[in-house]
Amino acid sequence: MLKLRVLSALVLVPLVVWGLFAWPQPVFAAFLGAFIAVGAWEWTVLSGIRAWPARLLYAVLIALAGVAVLLTPALLQPLLIAATAFWLLAFIEHVRGRALDAGVLASFPGKLVGGFLVLLPAWLVPLALRELPD
Numbered sequence: 001m002l003k004l005r006v007l008s009a010l011v012l013v014p015l016v017v018w019g020l021f022a023w024p025q026p027v028f029a030a031f032l033g034a035f036i037a038v039g040a041w042e043w044t045v046l047s048g049i050r051a052w053p054a055r056l057l058y059a060v061l062i063a064l065a066g067v068a069v070l071l072t073p074a075l076l077q078p079l080l081i082a083a084t085a086f087w088l089l090a091f092i093e094h095v096r097g098r099a100l101d102a103g104v105l106a107s108f109p110g111k112l113v114g115g116f117l118v119l120l121p122a123w124l125v126p127l128a129l130r131e132l133p134d
Contacts, residue, residue: 020130029070029127036123037063040115047111058112065116066123076128079120086117 019028040062044055069075086105093103104110
């Protein structure tokens with residue numbers, strides 16, 4: 001399993017770096033979005049969703065939310081504020097020893113919302129940073 005992950009990284013890391021510097025913004029956005037959709041699919045397993053229609057729905061909702069933010073850049077700042085609050089809450093729950101079993105984020109809704117607040121910034125922040133002037 002580790003060998004497959006290392007081989008994947010050897011192929012994907014140069015591809016991402018090339019895309020970062022050479023591809024136009026819409027192409028790079030779609031490329032990252034595809035990875036985030038796969039990440040959303042995997043997040044459903046972590047959240048306890050096993051049925052593939054529900055997993056697909058969650059991945060599509062993540063993708064649609066990301067496209068909505070891309071089309072309405074004013075939504076990025078509230079998303080990042082919510083994501084920061086999520087990570088602060090995760091830190092507090094971790095320090096209190098409740099992060100994995102009894103905390104708010106360990107609940108089913110907490111896991112689903114957490115996916116949005118982890119995956120969307122991972123997709124959208126690199127795109128926003130790429131648009132900053134040198």
